[in-house]
Amino acid sequence: MEKDKIRVLICDDDVDFRQLMCFWLESKGYSAISVSNGEEAIKVIQNENPDIVFMDLHMPILDGVDTIKKIRSFDKDIPIIMISAYVDDPKITLASKYGVSGIFYKGADFKEGLSLLETILRTHKKLKNH
Numbered sequence: 171m172e173k174d175k176i177r178v179l180i181c182d183d184d185v186d187f188r189q190l191m192c193f194w195l196e197s198k199g200y201s202a203i204s205v206s207n208g209e210e211a212i213k214v215i216q217n218e219n220p221d222i223v224f225m226d227l228h229m230p231i232l233d234g235v236d237t238i239k240k241i242r243s244f245d246k247d248i249p250i251i252m253i254s255a256y257v258d259d260p261k262i263t264l265a266s267k268y269g270v271s272g273i274f275y276k277g278a279d280f281k282e283g284l285s286l287l288e289t290i291l292r293t294h295k296k297l298k299n300h
Contacts, residue, residue: 176291177201177218181211181237182226182253187276191224194280195287208232212240215248222290224274224283226253227261235261238268249290251283 178200182188185206192202203220205211209232214220223241227234238250249271254262262273271290274283 175201176222177203177220178287179203179205179211179214179218179220179223181205181208181223181229181234183207183229184226187253191280191283194284198284200287208234208237208240211237215241215245220248222249222251222271222287222294224251224253225265225270227259227265228254233261235264235268238265238270242268247294249294251286251290 178195180188180191180202182191183206188204188206192204195202203214203218205214207229211223211225215223225234225238232240234252241248241250246269250269252262252265252270252273253276254273255276257275271294272286274286
């Protein structure tokens with residue numbers, strides 16, 4: 171799998187987290203796209219067709235659950251990894267109803283997020299041939 175062709179969308183209202191996550195992913199050979207809210211994420215998915223999405227559940231304007239619901243209305247297959255700062259976040263259950271590939275906790279090491287990302291890329295039918 172050629173990582174330089176894999177485009178990862180990071181959607182989170184925490185600018186510091188987004189910058190760190192983008193830097194980390196780019197240092198591992200991925201292309202990272204960063205947005206601060208759900209409306210921007212929807213536009214990027216429709217216009218730039220990223221391969222996989224990290225989606226924060228708690229954001230202003232359009233939260234992660236509503237964003238995932240809207241994404242699923244036009245793209246049922248894009249892998250979405252939820253981002254949450256809370257292990258017992260009730261939004262995780264709500265978002266899971268719309269089909270998500272995993273969850274990354276903000277307190278976790280980025281290596282865990284990378285491992286999750288690579289596992290999903292290996293198993294996701296659309297991305298197996300990248």
